[in-house]
Every structure is written in C-alpha cells, then in structure tokens.
Amino acid sequence: MPRRQKIFNLPNILTYGRIAAVPAVVVLLFWPHEFWFRWAALGVYAAAAVTDFFDGYLARAWSQQSALGRMLDPIADKLLVAACLVMLVADGSIRSYSIWAAIVILTREILVSGLREFLAELRVSVPVTTLAKWKTTAQLVALGFLVVGDAGDAVLPPGMTVQIGLILLWIAALLTFVTGWDYLKSGLRHLIEEDVG
Secondary structure (H helix, E strand, O other): OOHHHHHOOHHHHHHHHHHHHHHHHHHHOOOOOOHHHHHHHHHHHHHHHHHHHHHHHHHHHOOOOOHHHHHHHHHHHHHHHHHHHHHHHHOOOOOOOHHHHHHHHHHHHHHHHHHHHHHHHOOOOOOOOHHHHHHHHHHHHHHHHHHHHHHHHHOOOOOHHHHHHHHHHHHHHHHHHHHHHHHHHHHHHHHHHHHHO
16 A cells, blocks of 8 residues: 555544644633533544544554554544643642542553553553453543533533543543553563563
8 A cells, every 4th residue: 555545544534633633622621611612622522532443443444554543543542631631620620639530540641651662662562451441431431521511511410410520530540540550560571571681
C-alpha cells in the first residue's frame, strides 16, 4: 500500500479526528455553566470516544494497521482523557476526594506510556487485557457524565449526572490501579532481566 494511502486510511483519519476533538472539548468546557456548551462538549467527546473503538477495529478488519496509527492511537486516548480531567477539576465538577481518582488515572497513563516505550525498545509487546478494556470503558463513560455535568439535570434528577460520573470515575480509578500494577510488574520483571543479563 502506498505511504500516502496508509497515512490517510480511514482508521488513521478517525484517530486524527480524536486528536482534533481535544481542543474543541477544552474550548467548550471553558464555559462550564453554559447549558448548550456542556451538551456540545458531550457531543464532541462522545464522537471522539466512539472513534477509539472503531479506529482499531477497522484497522484490524481491513488490514490497514500502520506504525503511525499504532503510535497515535494511545496518544489520542491519553490527550482526550487528560484534557477532560484537567478541565473538570478546574471547573469543580471533580473536587474534594474525587481529585485523587483523577490523579490515579493520570499517573497510570503516564506510567504505562513510559513502560510501553521502554518495553518497545526490548521488543516486548504488552497485550491489552480484558480488565484494561473494562477500565477504558468505565473511564470514558464516567467522563461523559462529568462532561455534561449539571446540564444533565434536564434529563436526570438534579445532581444525579455528576454523582453517576463520580462513582464511575472511582470504579475506573480502581481498575486503573489494578491494571497499572500489572503493567508495572511486567515492566519491572523485564527491567531486572535486562540489568542482570
């Protein structure tokens, strides 16, 4: 397949779209008390989250996997999650003890990125576990509830949208801790083997 065609195949275009969605969501969340801005932010965020599933699925189904896609996909995911967490802490949607859940999630994302980079140099792949997929799902759904925030009161009882989002955020943080620990153990094992060898 020609290089240009690989760069602009549909799975990669979906990943580019997810990256482009990050500043759009951030801008919309700059006005946290504007009802329609919160719903618009949710719309952009939801579309970006859906592409997280389809880009990888289509790349495998159509045999359109590329080095660029493999590099950009986790970067796009982490940018979207990190940007949303920062904005939601800034506007008070995530506050008090729940900030610790956000810190656990951000710390794990940075840790796993470093470990994956290190293990890639050793030509060691770290497969995504089923638990990690559940973690990602809980995280994305939690952020969706929190992104719409109090504007969700138009659909659910007052305060319920944020409450559901915070509960799911803690569930995601717990799963994040467990899966992060698994990655860390795997990384340390290879690190020790590398030093001993």
